[in-house]
Amino acid sequence: MQYKYLIIGVLILVVVAALCFCGNIFLSRNKSEPVVNNLEKELAECEEAIKKNPNDFKAYYNKGHILFELDKYEQSLEAYNEAIEINPDNPDIYNNQGGVFIELNEYESALKAYDKAITLNPDDPEFYNNKGVALKKLGKYELALEAYNKATELNPNYSNAYINKAATLKVLGKHDLVLEAYIKAIELNCNDPAVYFNTGNIFRSLGKYELAFKLYGKAIELNENFTESYVNKGNMLLELGKYDEALELFDKAIKLEPNDFKIYMNKAVALHKLGKYNLALKLYGKTIELEPNDPVTYLNQGNTFFELSKYDLALTSFNKAIELNPNYFNAYLNKGLALEKLKKYDLALESYNKALELDPNDDEAKDRVQAILDMQKAKQ
8 A cells, every 4th residue: 555655646746747847838729710611611612622523532531521520420421431432441531430430429330440440550549549439438448448558559649548548547446547647648748628637636536635726727727718627626625615715616617607507506505515595595496497307406405494494395305306316315314304303203214214225324314213213212
């Protein structure tokens, strides 16, 4: 175990160095309207070239790429298929075709396309990286790792392959290796906010909050519209009991994503922690308006009603949470607490016993059952 923590300590130093080294970097933004217009113009030029020469491979190839950029995936696939008819030995066309299949969620077809590209050119690391993406989508994580490793073997400076490798290692629970892969990606490409965000998530899971906070901040520095970084920073501040600071970050996130119910729920939790129960209830109302079928929202709403001594309303919320998730331990436990406040002890016992069916080792539920039984015995 000491060796494990030594590794993490070294990795922390590397991350700090990377944060200092990268400095200010400018990112390209999402496609603006003029760019889209340019694509439409280029598409028209491809169509004109195809009219003049129906066997123009390059025109079909470019047409497929442009349609992909315009999110017209089915049409893009048709163009690439036409290009393959003209020149079936071009590996790049199969690689691009695989990307279209990924967007269409046709992962087996994507895998076949990438394998064909590799057969035609076994020395291109991008093909292996993309094959890894398809394999990960199919849940074949070890095979995906093999593909990413081959990509970095062919190109040791291929940052995207390290990022994808890290994501796959995370699924497999190999956190030390996840960190190594993300940090390698940072060393190679300090201008990708997603790398800092994902590395921040790992350090947060390890309890390294200060460094995680800096990494989320770096992601925001690189992309001021990175909503998830604001949310995760806010959630971390909630865990640390810094509720006012968390509220500020949730407000920023809501401006960026005004229809994301989870952000409103997180803000409501912060308000609850600050004792601003009525404001929290208003936000839970907004959360339910955006997503009426989330059991966690009703559990939290019930907790707030409970703090206001509105036990009937709390009970209604807990029952709704149970309706949406019949195996929701916390909802049964808190329902029991509300029923006790309403002096409905037999029903409270039923709720606690249901909670214990779901988690037989929960001490609070056991204690509440024993307290009610002792009370009833004393009355006899």
